[in-house]
Amino acid sequence: MSALALLGGTPAVEGPLKPFRAIGERERALVNEVIDGGLLSGFYGSWGEEFWGGPMVRRLEALWQEKLGCRHVVSVNSATSGLFAAAGAIGLSPGDEVICPPTTMSATAVAPMFYGAVPVFADIEDQTFCLDPAAVEAAIGPRTKAIFAVNLFGHPARLAELRTLADRRGLYLVEDNAQGPFAMEDGRPAGTIGHIGVFSLNVHKHIQTGEGGLCVTDDDNLALRLQMIRNHGENVVRDVAIGDIANTMGLNFRMTELSAAVGVGQIERAQEIIDGRVAVAEHLSAGLQGIDGFSIPAVRENCRHVYYVWTARYDPAVVGIARETLVKALQAEGIPAAGGYVAPLYRLPMFRERRAIGRDGFPFTGSNQAYGEGLCPVAEALHATGFVTYEICAHDPSPAQRDQLVAGVRKVIAGAQELAAWEAGQA
Ligand SMILES: *Cc1c(COP(=O)(O)O)cnc(C)c1O
Numbered sequence: 497m498s499a500l501a502l503l504g505g506t507p508a509v510e511g512p513l514k515p516f517r518a519i520g521e522r523e524r525a526l527v528n529e530v531i532d533g534g535l536l537s538g539f540y541g542s543w544g545e546e547f548w549g550g551p552m553v554r555r556l557e558a559l560w561q562e563k564l565g566c567r568h569v570v571s572v573n574s575a576t577s578g579l580f581a582a583a584g585a586i587g588l589s590p591g592d593e594v595i596c597p598p599t600t601m602s603a604t605a606v607a608p609m610f611y612g613a614v615p616v617f618a619d620i621e622d623q624t625f626c627l628d629p630a631a632v633e634a635a636i637g638p639r640t641k642a643i644f645a646v647n648l649f650g651h652p653a654r655l656a657e658l659r660t661l662a663d664r665r666g667l668y669l670v671e672d673n674a675q676g677p678f679a680m681e682d683g684r685p686a687g688t689i690g691h692i693g694v695f696s697l698n699v700h701k702h703i704q705t706g707e708g709g710l711c712v713t714d715d716d717n718l719a720l721r722l723q724m725i726r727n728h729g730e731n732v733v734r735d736v737a738i739g740d741i742a743n744t745m746g747l748n749f750r751m752t753e754l755s756a757a758v759g760v761g762q763i764e765r766a767q768e769i770i771d772g773r774v775a776v777a778e779h780l781s782a783g784l785q786g787i788d789g790f791s792i793p794a795v796r797e798n799c800r801h802v803y804y805v806w807t808a809r810y811d812p813a814v815v816g817i818a819r820e821t822l823v824k825a826l827q828a829e830g831i832p833a834a835g836g837y838v839a840p841l842y843r844l845p846m847f848r849e850r851r852a853i854g855r856d857g858f859p860f861t862g863s864n865q866a867y868g869e870g871l872c873p874v875a876e877a878l879h880a881t882g883f884v885t886y887e888i889c890a891h892d893p894s895p896a897q898r899d900q901l902v903a904g905v906r907k908v909i910a911g912a913q914e915l916a917a918w919e920a921g922q923a
Contacts, residue, residue, distance in 0.1 A: 500911045501828035503918060508904030509830030509897055516892040518703070518769045523761035526552070530753045539750045541728035543735040548723065552756035557710075559763045560695075566688045566712045568719035571756065572726055575674040575696030575709035577749035579607035579644075582692040582711060584743040585721035586668040588613040590859060592641040597627045598840035599875045600646040604672045605841050609852055611743065612859040613641065617842050619872035623794040625807065626653035628874070629661060642668040647676035647686045649885075650702075650802035651795065655681050655689035662691075670694070674709075675804035677702050678770045682798045687712055692722070697755075702770050702804065702889055703762040705755040726750060770802055776898060777803035777888050783902030787909055789814025790884070805837070808884045816912045819881045821919045825911070826884075829904035834885050840875045842867040 499505025530536065530552055538550015548554065549571070557569040572578045588594070590612025596604050598617040605615040618631040625648045632643055643662055645653040655671065662669040673679070673687035674696035680686065687693030692715075697708030711722050720736060721744060723729075729746035738744055751759075762769070781792040789811040795801045812818055817825075819835045826833040846852045847867035850860040870876070886901075893901060908915070 498907070500825060500908065500914060501830070502825040503911075503914065507828065507830040508907055509893075509900040511830045511897075513830075513832065513891040513893050513897060516773070516889055518762070518765070518772075519758065520761075522764065523758045526757035526761050527754055530757045533753075535753055537750065537752045539727060541731055541746075541748070543732045547727060547732060549727075549750065550753045550756070552753040552760065553751050556751075556756040556759045556763065559760060560710055560712070563763060563766065564685050564688055564712055566693075567714040568712065568716070568722075570711040570713075570719060570722040570726060571751045571759070572709040572711060572749040573751055573755075574698065574707050574749075575672070575694050576603040576607065577726075577747075578694035578696075578709040578711045579603050579670070579672060580610060580747075581722045581725040581749060582670045582694055583608040583611050583613065583642075584725045585692065585718050586642055586670065587740075587743055588641055589742075591639060591862060593637060593639040593863075593865070594642045594644055595627075595632050595635045595640060596644040597646050597648070597875070598842055598872045599625060599837060599878065600648060600672065600841065601674065601838065602841055602844065604644050604646055608642070608644065609859050614859050614863045614865050615841075615847075616640070616865055617840070617867075617872055617875075619874045620648070620878070622874050622878070623809070624651050624653075624796055625649060625878065626651060627658065629654050629657050631872075632658065633661060636665055636667070640665070640667060642670055644670045644672060645690065646672040647679055649793070649807050650676045650679050650804040651793070652676060652679050652681040652686040652689075652799050654796075655684075655686065659689050668692075674698070674701060676802055677766065678800070679802045680800035681796075688714070691715060692718055697759055697762070700889060702773055702802065703759075703766050705751075705758040705762065708751055708755050708759060773888050774801075774803055776893060777801070777806045779898045780806055780886065780901060780905075783899070784808070784905055787906075790905070790909055803888045806886045806888050807837075808886075809878075809882055810884045812881050815909065817915045817919055819884065821915055822908065823884065825908045825915055826905065829908060831901055831904045832886065832891060834887075836879050836883050837885060839879055840872055842871055843869075
């Protein structure tokens with residue numbers, strides 16, 4: 497075995513790793529079609545055919561609907577916008593509570609706050625890192641209105657179980673599926689099991705339009721409400737049979753025809769693109785099985801993981817070196833690993849200081865939600881030492897590099913004793 501790169505040896509990975517990029521000729525052709533037609537957005541913020549968007553936007557929505565087998569698709573200009581629209585569509589009101597995990601991108605928790613709802617953080621599971629249904633159930637109170645589940649890193653949360661719980665308690669289940677396109681639970685696509693599912697088409701995700709998002713739902717009324725929030729709904733309430741007009745005033749979350757053209761190209765090849773990412777992840781998992789203290793991503797029975805991020809579970813006590821040392825040693829080998837993921841969201845200043853909207857602390861005014869340390873011990877421990885991540889959707893390793901990535905991790909783990917000595921010398 498060659499010497500550890502951190503200690504002056506040769507890196508295991510012959511770099512550099514190419515960035516993952518799946519935009520190609522098909523997207524170019526579709527964008528050119530739009531440019532040749534001259535219509536860069538087909539939306540009008542008033543009643544009429546154009547309320548629903550232009551031809552490419554509608555083609556994109558129809559394609560996604562067909563791929564997922566859902567009833568409605570409402571495209572938006574980001575998943576953040578989609579989460580915002582979902583929060584409004586389900587009728588969130590000031591004083592409501594929304595249960596969500598602390599380990600996610602901030603938008604999951606922030607979107608409901610714009611409607612005056614307060615996030616209640618429930619802990620995640622130790623193996624798949626998604627909401628723990630028992631913690632969710634314990635967090636339900638008289639003000640709870642919805643559960644915002646996250647299919648983190650591309651693995652489905654316990655969606656059917658959460659949906660049953662939501663239905664039993666009269667709550668909405670919204671899926672933040674930004675990281676999990678084509679992830680599956682028991683043969684059903686993630687994103688379609690909640691009342692609303694939100695997908696991201698951001699540049700960092702599996703399939704992308706630079707910025708963009710897709711909301712899916714099987715509920716006609718929710719679909720209409722999403723469309724109103726997307727596009728100045730206040731102007732069309734007299735024209736549609738909406739019933740309750742609360743939360744139907746809208747913003748401009750509309751997708752351009754150019755973005756939609758790129759999206760159509762991406763969705764046509766989505767299966768192939770996502771399968772390609774999964775193959776990289778599965779290669780890592782196959783090569784890295786059976787290491788004590790460094791466990792490959794768990795996949796729950798009857799689930800498909802799509803690996804937005806490949807996340808090992810790390811135990812420094814077993815391997816014998818701090819996570820920071822491990823990550824440094826991996827990086828020295830040319831492996832773009834990172835420690836942790838985002839810190840539990842309740843550590844953000846807006847929760848610590850209870851200051852979000854306006855000068856008086858809305859929406860926390862009148863809420864006794866506490867956001868102290870220790871709220872979600874599993875999430876905190878994983879953030880502190882338990883996670884080692886490799887971003888599958890950021891890199892495109894060659895076949896040789898895939899083997900080198902595996903060899904590099906094995907080399908670092910085998911060199912743990914040497915690294916422990918090095919670590920002691922640093923202190
Ligand atoms: C990326 C991401 C978002 C936000 O997506 P945008 O399209 O960038 O707004 C929301 N939630 C999760 C879990 C994400 O990973």
